[in-house]
Amino acid sequence: MVMGEFKMEADVVVIGAGPGGYVAAIRAADLGKSVIIVEERQKLGGVCLIEGCIPSKTLIHAVELKDDIIHAEEIGLSFKEVGVDLDKLRKWTIKVVDGLTSGIDTLLTKRGVEIVHGHAHFNSNKLLAVEGVGEIEFKNAIIATGSSLNKLPEGYVDSVWSSSDALKLPFVPENLLVVGGGYIGLEMGLVYSGLGSKVTMVEFMPHLLMGADQDMVRVVVKHAKKKFENIMTDSKVTEVVEKKGGGYKVTIEHNNESKTLEFDQVLVAIGRRPNTFGIGLENTNIKVNDRGFIVVDEEGRTSEPNIFAIGDVTPGPMLAHKASREGKVAAEVIGGEKAAFDNRTIPAVVFTDPELAWTGLTEQEAEKEGIPYKLGKFPLTALGRAKSIGKTDGFVKILAEPDTNLVLGMGIVGPSASELIAEGTLAIEMGATLEDLIVSIHPHPTISESIMEAAEMAAGVPVHTLPPRKNK
Amino acid sequence: MFEFKLPDLGEGIHEGEVLKWYVKVGEDIKEDEPLMDVETDKAAVTIPSPRGGRVSKLNGDVGEVVHVGDVVAVISEGGEAVAPSDTTPKQEKKDEPVVTAPAMQQQPASTGGNGKTTSVPPPEYGGRPVPAAPATRRLAREMGVDLRLVSPSGPGGRVTPDDVRVFASGDQQTTASGAEGVTSQETESKEVAETVNFEAGSSNIPFLELEPLPDFSLEGPVETEAVRSIRRKIAKKMVTSMVLVPHVAHMDDADVTNIEKFRKEAKQSRAGMKGEKLTLLPFVMKAVIAAMREFPSFNASLDPFKQEIIYKKYYNLGFAADTPRGLVVPVVKGADKKNILTISDEIRDLAISAREGTLDVAAMREGTFTITNVGPLGGKNLIPTINYPEVAILGMGRVEERPVVRNGEIVIRSILPLSMAFDHRIADGADAARFVTMVIHLLSDPKNLLLEA
Numbered sequence: 001m002v003m004g005e006f007k008m009e010a011d012v013v014v015i016g017a018g019p020g021g022y023v024a025a026i027r028a029a030d031l032g033k034s035v036i037i038v039e040e041r042q043k044l045g046g047v048c049l050i051e052g053c054i055p056s057k058t059l060i061h062a063v064e065l066k067d068d069i070i071h072a073e074e075i076g077l078s079f080k081e082v083g084v085d086l087d088k089l090r091k092w093t094i095k096v097v098d099g100l101t102s103g104i105d106t107l108l109t110k111r112g113v114e115i116v117h118g119h120a121h122f123n124s125n126k127l128l129a130v131e132g133v134g135e136i137e138f139k140n141a142i143i144a145t146g147s148s149l150n151k152l153p154e155g156y157v158d159s160v161w162s163s164s165d166a167l168k169l170p171f172v173p174e175n176l177l178v179v180g181g182g183y184i185g186l187e188m189g190l191v192y193s194g195l196g197s198k199v200t201m202v203e204f205m206p207h208l209l210m211g212a213d214q215d216m217v218r219v220v221v222k223h224a225k226k227k228f229e230n231i232m233t234d235s236k237v238t239e240v241v242e243k244k245g246g247g248y249k250v251t252i253e254h255n256n257e258s259k260t261l262e263f264d265q266v267l268v269a270i271g272r273r274p275n276t277f278g279i280g281l282e283n284t285n286i287k288v289n290d291r292g293f294i295v296v297d298e299e300g301r302t303s304e305p306n307i308f309a310i311g312d313v314t315p316g317p318m319l320a321h322k323a324s325r326e327g328k329v330a331a332e333v334i335g336g337e338k339a340a341f342d343n344r345t346i347p348a349v350v351f352t353d354p355e356l357a358w359t360g361l362t363e364q365e366a367e368k369e370g371i372p373y374k375l376g377k378f379p380l381t382a383l384g385r386a387k388s389i390g391k392t393d394g395f396v397k398i399l400a401e402p403d404t405n406l407v408l409g410m411g412i413v414g415p416s417a418s419e420l421i422a423e424g425t426l427a428i429e430m431g432a433t434l435e436d437l438i439v440s441i442h443p444h445p446t447i448s449e450s451i452m453e454a455a456e457m458a459a460g461v462p463v464h465t466l467p468p469r470k471n472k
Numbered sequence: 473m474f475e476f477k478l479p480d481l482g483e484g485i486h487e488g489e490v491l492k493w494y495v496k497v498g499e500d501i502k503e504d505e506p507l508m509d510v511e512t513d514k515a516a517v518t519i520p521s522p523r524g525g526r527v528s529k530l531n532g533d534v535g536e537v538v539h540v541g542d543v544v545a546v547i548s549e550g551g552e553a554v555a556p557s558d559t560t561p562k563q564e565k566k567d568e569p570v571v572t573a574p575a576m577q578q579q580p581a582s583t584g585g586n587g588k589t590t591s592v593p594p595p596e597y598g599g600r601p602v603p604a605a606p607a608t609r610r611l612a613r614e615m616g617v618d619l620r621l622v623s624p625s626g627p628g629g630r631v632t633p634d635d636v637r638v639f640a641s642g643d644q645q646t647t648a649s650g651a652e653g654v655t656s657q658e659t660e661s662k663e664v665a666e667t668v669n670f671e672a673g674s675s676n677i678p679f680l681e682l683e684p685l686p687d688f689s690l691e692g693p694v695e696t697e698a699v700r701s702i703r704r705k706i707a708k709k710m711v712t713s714m715v716l717v718p719h720v721a722h723m724d725d726a727d728v729t730n731i732e733k734f735r736k737e738a739k740q741s742r743a744g745m746k747g748e749k750l751t752l753l754p755f756v757m758k759a760v761i762a763a764m765r766e767f768p769s770f771n772a773s774l775d776p777f778k779q780e781i782i783y784k785k786y787y788n789l790g791f792a793a794d795t796p797r798g799l800v801v802p803v804v805k806g807a808d809k810k811n812i813l814t815i816s817d818e819i820r821d822l823a824i825s826a827r828e829g830t831l832d833v834a835a836m837r838e839g840t841f842t843i844t845n846v847g848p849l850g851g852k853n854l855i856p857t858i859n860y861p862e863v864a865i866l867g868m869g870r871v872e873e874r875p876v877v878r879n880g881e882i883v884i885r886s887i888l889p890l891s892m893a894f895d896h897r898i899a900d901g902a903d904a905a906r907f908v909t910m911v912i913h914l915l916s917d918p919k920n921l922l923l924e925a
Contacts, residue, residue: 340613342609344601405628430630433628
């Protein structure tokens, strides 16, 4: 087919079927719009579903389960050796992804959303060309093209793994170097160490997970140190050379000293960039900031009033749940509703062992910006449920406004942190006070009680810890 | 430099009168501190400053009308940050607690830095959003309400959906910045006194002397309430009308037996349809319009400055509506072009909005004649006050069955007492008698109305 041969029309065209795009398409269709969604890949779901969140969490679950089984000896259960069938694990992951992908297909097609596959670019603010398909004339467009892995820095060879490569489980290297101590690097490092690799981690910054409060990161690092061969912070990879017959020679610089180590594989997890190039933005008036993100207002509207942008192509954290919410907002605005992305917080979750999650104000932000706060920090060692499952490393902390007790932030490190953080997000969005968290009954015995306890500590009325001594 | 434009004050309100400035040019203001009070037709609103800095210009004297979108203040940014030596002691004090304190040791502050008790201490740092649940935020967006202007009733300064609705209805008088959340009654009455430039003593009118009121609290317990919003508006209008306009009241009775019978039958047959709530008022409106056509001086205004009478060729009939917030007068515009059923429905809709406080300001403007129907609430008759600058107001008493003499016999008829106050500058007693007589004639039989209205 020749381009431009086929012409379609739609009220709304959504570019990209990731967690932002497909949600936007569904909402727009439910609001009575005719919708076309354009996706470059053959599968729907975007990076999140195909080579991000879903497969990585599937693998993390597997290695955690293995870990739990090994540690179950302590509590009186015994197993023969726990083995890993890599082939089966790979197939399981693909099955999970495919199930979800076809689910999205059903959700879209049952609503009459037309799915078009191909690379899209704007010809104007009314016309979108899809390679190999034709042109779409639209009233509104939603750009949800997501992000791609950053290019490899100088000194690397192309055969190193990206996180996407690693998620395909090509093999389990005996010695694996993970470059980048952000959440992707940590999660992938833990997966491969769980599968049997000896993992070394290199991070350029002085700490791992720079965005999170370091008291929380310390708990994670303590555990990671037991699983990893070595964690090198303040260090930089300067050269990666492929050896004849397999493996790599890697030069790492630390404190102006260089040393060369050998690894069977190198995994690079050093961030992502927005997919705002090659989609014809130059044929519109859409403004892009100096870092390549599309500038949008509260409604998700770009500087081209009929075109919206959501998710990783817009400023802010590159997270699927942010994209989904923005997708709903953009679709609702197009549908004539008074929606806006006025969210107070976007929760962040790291699926390490133990899990790490935070929402709202962090202590490091508060200190940097001089925002006064009071803190309640409840250790899991004082919690019945944590003791009974043998996972007492971690804590819940809550930041509140000193005068009003309004909940400003929450941080959790410990089992199920990823699930528990939702309560903190709800509290912040609702404008809840510490009293709201204290008075609401939290079921016993659960890890969620630690949120109530931390709120009590922040308010100065703790039950399961001793109140602060009144000296000074 | 930041030019602060008067923000949207709520649905349909485009202007307001400056009641008070909280700062002077050259003074510093903090973000979210009250900047000005503006009185609209619906409510007095305290507008907080959206930025901190030094006030370099204020536009609009007290008493002047400012419009939405007008630049009301110019604030130089960073005023307090760059000039610490200039800051007043009050502000320095307030700045102190911003230092991060160690956890667990902070005491909840009960008073602000300047010792003034506030219900909701304003945040010490700028830009944090108003606490409100997502659904409340959505509601505010839909109603076009700026959450920063709403007085919160929830804990921790949380704005509830009801707070938003109350604000939108124009009931709420002060704002969220918290500082003025609970002003003492004393200060509030003082504010009003300042606003109207009240000065006890003699006036320009001979024998009229305004003496300060005695302290009633010496006699027994009292409660005070600021004259604000609708109350203030009513007070202004009534005093103007009573002082300026020589009122004369003309009274008579209308026999509405036939028209009431007709109305009740019509009403019964219209259940679930247009005009299902048919009342006597639209009939009276129609009769009044016919009489106004005949006697144009009752659809006029007198301009005391130009010394001329303006005769209006359009007929916008207001009706007094009792609401929880006080009297408002919604207007049925172009009532001469509408039939009785249409007017009936319009009256019902306007009355509902008036009661709920959602009446658009525009719906209360441009009346040319007002009818007040206090009858249903009781009372035989009344002497209404003209809704200045209109020329007349017709009061409807209670329709009652009364024994009357017709053709030498005593019969029972439904009688509507009418009482019209009019501006004696424009019309004379004889004109009023003719006007009311015509209205009575038209109301005596639906056929008359059919022929002339």
